[in-house]
Amino acid sequence: MLFLSRTQVITALGAVLLVLFVLELVRRRRLSEEYSLLWVLASTVIAVLGFATPLLTWITHLLGFLGESSTTFAFGLAFSTAMLLYLSLKQSRLSYENHALTRELALLRNEVEALNRGRAGDTR
Amino acid sequence: MTHRVLVIIPAHDEQASLPATLAEVREKAPSVDVLVVDDGSFDATSRVARAAGVPVLRHPVNLGVGGALQTGFRWACEHGYDIGVQLDADGQHDPAYLPALLAPVVEGRADVSIGSRFVSSTGYRAPWNRRLGMLLFSGVVRLALGRPISDTTSGFRAYHRRVMEVCQHDFPKDFPDAPLLIGLARRGFRLDEVPVVMRERRAGTSFYTLGKQLYYPYKNLLASLMALIRKPI
Numbered sequence: 257m258l259f260l261s262r263t264q265v266i267t268a269l270g271a272v273l274l275v276l277f278v279l280e281l282v283r284r285r286r287l288s289e290e291y292s293l294l295w296v297l298a299s300t301v302i303a304v305l306g307f308a309t310p311l312l313t314w315i316t317h318l319l320g321f322l323g324e325s326s327t328t329f330a331f332g333l334a335f336s337t338a339m340l341l342y343l344s345l346k347q348s349r350l351s352y353e354n355h356a357l358t359r360e361l362a363l364l365r366n367e368v369e370a371l372n373r374g375r376a377g378d379t380r
Numbered sequence: 381m382t383h384r385v386l387v388i389i390p391a392h393d394e395q396a397s398l399p400a401t402l403a404e405v406r407e408k409a410p411s412v413d414v415l416v417v418d419d420g421s422f423d424a425t426s427r428v429a430r431a432a433g434v435p436v437l438r439h440p441v442n443l444g445v446g447g448a449l450q451t452g453f454r455w456a457c458e459h460g461y462d463i464g465v466q467l468d469a470d471g472q473h474d475p476a477y478l479p480a481l482l483a484p485v486v487e488g489r490a491d492v493s494i495g496s497r498f499v500s501s502t503g504y505r506a507p508w509n510r511r512l513g514m515l516l517f518s519g520v521v522r523l524a525l526g527r528p529i530s531d532t533t534s535g536f537r538a539y540h541r542r543v544m545e546v547c548q549h550d551f552p553k554d555f556p557d558a559p560l561l562i563g564l565a566r567r568g569f570r571l572d573e574v575p576v577v578m579r580e581r582r583a584g585t586s587f588y589t590l591g592k593q594l595y596y597p598y599k600n601l602l603a604s605l606m607a608l609i610r611k612p613i
Contacts, residue, residue: 355443355553359451362417362437366455 263325268306275299294342298335302328383486385412385538386461387478388452390445392419394469395428397581401471402432408475412465415455417448425469444554445535453544453551465538470581473536477576485538490572492543492564494529495536497578513597517558520601524562524608529571532558536576543569552603555596559603566607 278295281287287295305312305328316327387405391398398416405414416429420442429436437451449466456464463485467473477495484490517532539547543564552560565571 355447358439358441358443359447359454362439362451363454363458366435366437 271299271303383462385463386456387414387465389416390448391425391469393421393423395423397470405475409478417452419448446553446556450551454548472578484572491540491569492571493538494573495576496531496573498530520604525565559607563607
């Protein structure tokens with residue numbers, strides 16, 4: 257038996273579609289290569305697990321899951337968690353940088369105004 | 381040697397109270413310069429400050445008190461000030477206490493001087509939840525530093541230039557309270573407290589809104605712990 261269950265087929269096909277969709281997003285410059293890497297890697301792993309039934313069965317027994325579909329979902333969940341943490345990290349960094357830029361902007365704006373006042377004084 | 385002192389006033393939607401505060405500083409402490417940091421106000425805060433003839437730095441978006449102070453510190457350092465004073469726009473802090481607040485820093489006894497409501501009994505009564513928080517964080521600071529700072533949430537402080545230079549790069553974003561004091565003490569800066577009397581705010585609303593009341597204890601406890609265990613940058 258090539259496929260264990262209908263769930264497995266759906267998961268595997270879903271993963272393939274996701275890879276294609278992610279690549280399409282990159283092609284249209286909507287998603288940067290950096291972020292696509294994690295998505296493509298994770299989807300590929302899920303797709304491989306879905307199609308290579310012996311491998312999936314082996315991993316399932318190795319990790320002690322009750323069913324093959326649990327293994328697939330466990331991998332998916334692990335990835336989601338990793339991705340969320342990664343995005344929180346990115347978000348923290350962006351907000352820090354944004355903060356610094358805002359402060360710098362206020363200082364520069366003040367300097368420009370001072371310079372403009374000085375020039376207005378010269379031409380008087 | 382006389383010290384050049386800059387009073388930094390972080391202001392967010394404070395058009396109602398700012399003019400009176402600026403006038404009071406000018407009247408009671410004519411020798412100090414004033415800078416207003418408009419932290420992304422939607423009202424005429426910047427305009428009323430400019431009309432009063434003080435320099436204004438304007439954040440295009442709201443960053444919080446910490447961000448506004450950091451901008452002010454940077455400006456103070458760039459313009460060669462020796463001491464920066466943090467003073468609220470809402471009139472809670474009486475500029476008449478400025479000489480007392482500045483004294484420890486001017487005389488070289490401290491790097492940070494904190495205007496404290498509790499050093500001696502000054503008749504200040506906060507709401508119970510605020511009081512509980514103050515108690516908690518003065519306890520945290522006492523545990524961390526091994527010495528008491530009675531008023532960790534006071535926003536009336538004087539900072540020596542050395543401190544401002546460090547704070548430009550590393551400063552709590554939203555609430556510059558207990559974690560800041562712990563971080564500064566860990567860097568070897570000397571803190572001192574000076575008794576002051578604080579007043580009710582003139583108008584407007586406090587920075588500390590309801591949502592922040594829940595976030596504040598979590599964030600400040602975590603940040604205090606981090607300030608204690610992480611290596612200063």
